[in-house]
Amino acid sequence: MRMDEAGDFFSEAVKAAQGVLSDVVLRGGLHLRPGYLSRGVARQCRVRLAFLMRYIRQLIFLLAAGMMQDLPPVKSRAGQPRRKPAEGVEDVTANFGPRPWRFALVPAPYAPLPAMMQIKGKPQAEEVPASGFLEKVVALSEILVDPQTHARQMARTLLRWKAAGDMTPVSVEAVPGFRADRLTECLSQALSARLNSALAVAWNGSG
Secondary structure, three states: OOHHHHHHHHHHHHHHHHHHHHHHHHHHOHHHOOOEEEHHHHHHHHHHHHHHHHHHHHHHHHHHHHHHHHOOOOOOOOOOOOOOOOOOOOOOHHHHOOOOOOOOOOOOOOOOOOOOOOOOOOOOOOEEEOHHHHHHHHHHHHHHHOHHHHHHHHHHHHHHHHHOOOOOOOOOOOOOOOOOOHHHHHHHHHHHHHHHHHHHHHHHOOO
């Protein structure tokens, strides 16, 4: 695939993500900084953001896979335990309160949930705080403005995985759980296929 073709595809994929993000903002009226959203509107925003997070991760992975060959190889390293404060020094980080939401480039490992009995819980509130949606929109917007920086970080992570002998990562298509436009659906399908091909080349040297 030629570089200009890859650049055009990525540009269109980013535009599609920005379009879905704009839809979330307008649908929830988030540009007006509301305090709460109705439960129905919150559900519509939530399903779009869930799709966007999977989609944007794949965009970053695709960029990162193409950068791996341009970065120096890395050595596998074990995670270092968190340093304990010196004797007599109090660890006050627990008092900082809740921290702003951050987008994890690497999704949590999949683990099937054990079968559980249905427990009748409290009725859901009619309104949902908008703050969590606002934080996600801001974080995802910043990534789409500068995806290259995040891709370089992800490329180093991919190199560490490869150096550690991990298997080639496999991408599963991000399927919209809402009625997305046809272009977004097509780009989502193509993105997953291109990402799997790029990862196979980065790991094994062949598509």
